[in-house]
Amino acid sequence: xxxxxxxxxxxxxxxxxxxxxxxxxxxxxxxxxxxxxxxxxxxxxxxxxxxxxxxxxxxxxxxxxxxxxxxxxxxxxxxxxxxxxxxxxxxxxxxxxxxxxxxxxxxxxxxxxxxxxxxxxxxxxxxxxxxxxxxxxxxxxxxxxxxxxxxxxxxxxxxxxxxxxxxxxxxxxxxxxxxxxxxxxxxxxxxxxxxxxxxxxxxxxxxxxxxxxxxxxxxxxxxxxxxxxxxxxxxxx
Ligand code: TMP
Numbered sequence: 606x607x608x609x610x611x612x613x614x615x616x617x618x619x620x621x622x623x624x625x626x627x628x629x630x631x632x633x634x635x636x637x638x639x640x641x642x643x644x645x646x647x648x649x650x651x652x653x654x655x656x657x658x659x660x661x662x663x664x665x666x667x668x669x670x671x672x673x674x675x676x677x678x679x680x681x682x683x684x685x686x687x688x689x690x691x692x693x694x695x696x697x698x699x700x701x702x703x704x705x706x707x708x709x710x711x712x713x714x715x716x717x718x719x720x721x722x723x724x725x726x727x728x729x730x731x732x733x734x735x736x737x738x739x740x741x742x743x744x745x746x747x748x749x750x751x752x753x754x755x756x757x758x759x760x761x762x763x764x765x766x767x768x769x770x771x772x773x774x775x776x777x778x779x780x781x782x783x784x785x786x787x788x789x790x791x792x793x794x795x796x797x798x799x800x801x802x803x804x805x806x807x808x809x810x811x812x813x814x815x816x817x818x819x820x821x822x823x824x825x826x827x828x829x830x831x832x833x834x835x836x837x838x839x840x841x842x
Contacts, residue, residue, distance in 0.1 A: 609628060634688075657834065674766060695751050697750050707820075803817065
């Protein structure tokens with residue numbers, strides 16, 4: 606990957622900055638220490654988060670890729686940057702849940718930690734102005750956010766990610782409570798894009814059920830940086 610030259614800033618999001626490169630098929634993604642929650646209403650910074658999330662994401666993308674899930678990941682570049690394939694992001698955020706937490710606890714009036722009989726799949730319209738509202742496949746097809754073929758591939762890949770990540774995390778004593786994925790169009794195929802990190806997943810310690818993810822920041826629980834560091838330590842091993 607030597608010789609890829611960073612060019613223009615294409616997009617700055619809440620947690621990442623995306624740059625073009627001299628190769629039209631490749632992007633550089635910079636992971637920021639900045640953290641937001643509740644659609645940007647809460648703002649802060651988690652020291653070292655950018656580098657930790659870049660490495661955690663790289664490890665997960667590697668695991669997923671080796672299990673046959675195509676991803677945009679190409680290489681880590683330095684501490685907090687990643688080289689990735691340039692995709693067109695499908696504007697549908699995909700959430701997979703194994704245990705009741707967060708917005709599902711509120712929606713169903715169930716305590717956090719309640720086991721789910723099978724994984725739950727949810728879709729959200731990726732639109733910051735609207736606060737990423739929940740949608741279903743009828744909305745997606747009626748408005749043309751994605752095709753039925755794309756959604757069937759996205760669903761298959763999201764469920765496979767759940768299986769692969771759970772199996773990888775279990776011996777590392779991490780319970781995969783839920784997570785959010787974004788997919789991209791790459792040529793004729795759909796590939797996993799964005800990131801897989803404690804910003805976008807709920808990770809609980811399997812023994813103590815202690816939170817090891819961004820909920821520590823969202824809910825002012827303290828020990829945010831330490832939790833990310835511990836996730837990194839466990840997934841490195
Ligand atoms: P939720 O319970 O708040 O709906 O979140 C479900 C999962 O999605 C959780 O692992 C956190 C992740 N998530 C994001 O990555 N970005 C978001 O904007 C939201 C609301 C949740």
